[in-house]
Amino acid sequence: MTAKRALDLLGGLFLLAVLSPLISAVALSLALSTAGAGGVVRRRSVAGRGGRAFTMVTFRTKSPLAGLPLLLHVVRGEMSLVGPCPLTPGHRECTGEARRRLSVRPGVTGLWQISGRSELPWEERELLDLHYVDHHWLGMDLAILARTLPAVRRRRAAAGHTRPARLA
Numbered sequence: 001m002t003a004k005r006a007l008d009l010l011g012g013l014f015l016l017a018v019l020s021p022l023i024s025a026v027a028l029s030l031a032l033s034t035a036g037a038g039g040v041v042r043r044r045s046v047a048g049r050g051g052r053a054f055t056m057v058t059f060r061t062k063s064p065l066a067g068l069p070l071l072l073h074v075v076r077g078e079m080s081l082v083g084p085c086p087l088t089p090g091h092r093e094c095t096g097e098a099r100r101r102l103s104v105r106p107g108v109t110g111l112w113q114i115s116g117r118s119e120l121p122w123e124e125r126e127l128l129d130l131h132y133v134d135h136h137w138l139g140m141d142l143a144i145l146a147r148t149l150p151a152v153r154r155r156r157a158a159a160g161h162t163r164p165a166r167l168a
Contacts, residue, residue, distance in 0.1 A: 012074035046086040049105045053089045054078045070108045082141040083107025084129035114151040
């Protein structure tokens with residue numbers, strides 16, 4: 001077992017244990033509020049390491065809480081705590097020269113997450129993913145993990161504040 005996989009397994013198990021009350025509360029809340037309207041979780045086929053497809057499960061909510069079930073995929077070895085963003089198997093980045101992104105497991109977080117996520121142009125997100133694939137090491141993973149929660153908090157704070165309109 002590599003150090004990265006050990007970190008994923010131990011970190012995933014720890015986070016699942018600590019966050020299990022929150023995971024249960026979110027699942028119960030969604031079950032009560034969406035009774036019969038598509039269920040609690042959303043399933044999506046994504047390309048894992050080596051291009052092997054698996055069904056990724058997230059909560060049906062538009063918040064950072066949606067990703068809590070991804071910890072199960074980390075423990076099962078389908079995902080990593082840190083890695084490129086998960087893509088569908090038919091995505092253009094899963095073919096050709098960019099296929100090298102499939103040499104590592106997709107991540108719950110990554111350079112794309114701490115660098116702006118949805119605010120980034122797609123091309124920049126691609127470059128960050130490929131940079132991670134080519135240069136990742138355990139120290140980089142630890143630095144990305146340390147910067148993830150502050151990055152999520154910054155985005156949530158920015159989303160809650162309206163900015164004045166810019167005049168051209």
